[in-house]
Amino acid sequence: MIGFNKPYHTGKEIEYIQHAIQLEKLSGNGFFTHKCHAFFKKQYQFKKVLLTQSCTAALEMAAILTDVKPGDEVILPSYTFVSTANAFALRGAKLVFADSSRFHPNISIDSIKKLISKKTKVIVAVHYAGIACDMDPIMELAVKHNLLVVEDAAQAIDSFYKNRPLGSIGHLAAFSFHETKNISSGEGGMLVVNDERFEKRAEIIWEKGTNRSAFFRGEVDKYSWVDIGSSYLPSEITAAFLWAQLEKIEFIQRKRKQLWASYRDQLAVLEENGLATSPVVPDYATNNAHIFYLLTKDHQQQLDLLKHMRLNQIQAIFHYLPLHLSPFYTKDHKAKSLTHAERFGKALVRLPLYCELTQRQVKKVADAVKEFYGI
Ligand SMILES: *Cc1c(COP(=O)(O)O)cnc(C)c1O
Numbered sequence: 001m002i003g004f005n006k007p008y009h010t011g012k013e014i015e016y017i018q019h020a021i022q023l024e025k026l027s028g029n030g031f032f033t034h035k036c037h038a039f040f041k042k043q044y045q046f047k048k049v050l051l052t053q054s055c056t057a058a059l060e061m062a063a064i065l066t067d068v069k070p071g072d073e074v075i076l077p078s079y080t081f082v083s084t085a086n087a088f089a090l091r092g093a094k095l096v097f098a099d100s101s102r103f104h105p106n107i108s109i110d111s112i113k114k115l116i117s118k119k120t121k122v123i124v125a126v127h128y129a130g131i132a133c134d135m136d137p138i139m140e141l142a143v144k145h146n147l148l149v150v151e152d153a154a155q156a157i158d159s160f161y162k163n164r165p166l167g168s169i170g171h172l173a174a175f176s177f178h179e180t181k182n183i184s185s186g187e188g189g190m191l192v193v194n195d196e197r198f199e200k201r202a203e204i205i206w207e208k209g210t211n212r213s214a215f216f217r218g219e220v221d222k223y224s225w226v227d228i229g230s231s232y233l234p235s236e237i238t239a240a241f242l243w244a245q246l247e248k249i250e251f252i253q254r255k256r257k258q259l260w261a262s263y264r265d266q267l268a269v270l271e272e273n274g275l276a277t278s279p280v281v282p283d284y285a286t287n288n289a290h291i292f293y294l295l296t297k298d299h300q301q302q303l304d305l306l307k308h309m310r311l312n313q314i315q316a317i318f319h320y321l322p323l324h325l326s327p328f329y330t331k332d333h334k335a336k337s338l339t340h341a342e343r344f345g346k347a348l349v350r351l352p353l354y355c356e357l358t359q360r361q362v363k364k365v366a367d368a369v370k371e372f373y374g375i
Helices: 013-022 031-044 055-066 082-089 109-115 135-145 196-206 212-216 236-247 249-272 299-311 339-347 359-372
Strands: 048-052 073-077 094-098 120-126 148-152 172-176 189-193 293-295 348-350
Touching: 013 031, 013 236, 031 048, 031 236, 048 055, 048 196, 048 236, 055 082, 055 148, 055 172, 055 189, 055 196, 073 082, 082 094, 082 120, 094 109, 109 135, 120 135, 135 148, 189 196, 196 212, 236 249, 249 359, 293 339, 299 339, 299 348, 299 359, 339 348
Parallel strands: 073 094, 073 120, 120 148, 148 172
Antiparallel strands: 048 189, 172 189, 293 348
């Protein structure tokens, strides 16, 4: 059986967790958290970063920082994970779902333009499969209409838009280190603050609404409750695990990119014969090999291919059910149709991809796909 995902561990995790235990400070914001923070700042020139317990937590922090209120509108893609939406729903904001582009699951710029109103406060750009949204036009719209941009960069570690690291472009960005992502600590995430107006408040929200971080730096002589917040810090055990992964990020990324490229090469024949398409990587984007997917002809073919793979002991899976069609959203909203988001929901199939997958396994998966298409 070839599973869809297998969490990778470098072998150093236990040693670093042991070290964290010996340091006798297991709560957050300690030695390993600082090491991870320093790594991200150096590697991607992020100005301010805060590790969180998940990307979901980082998105919630971002939503608090944007200060959206009931009545404010947030434009986000429908083809995304629930956390992108939940973060803003929790603030009482009105969710306005945009369509995907025709060529890629990422949000369509034309769709955003049609949805901007006087009430719009935020645009959320989700970099699906770690492939960048077209950020320049999104940032131009934000300037023109005085909006904030949050990047949901959950899948986008070590990926770039016109040579700029994803997560460094919007006002705020959120990453995930969930076990299904390229770099993982089981559960884990990070908030990136690119607009310095938000730096102080981000730290306060992170520390349960207190100015504890400033207190530890000696900037205030006592710490108190100064704002809303929650418990968003991961423990040092999580940060120690993450540090082991970050040390190996180049190896992990190289490995994943090789596997991704093998899929693309072996399955190019499907595209040449008009049978199914593989991911489009626009000129402005890099590929961080987070997901390799195929777009089938239609929903029936998606279901048939998934079944064929299952019969061949291979776990291939579909991805998001567009949120504008979800039970929670349709309960109090009129049905609307978003053609491309719906097509990606009904036709996209993800193939197994993880660091320890072998080239032989990739060939086995690719051969099973080719057999399905009779090629
Ligand atoms: C994985 C993912 C999340 C959630 O990440 P967690 O760390 O599990 O909270 C949010 N958005 C997108 C696009 C994701 O892929």
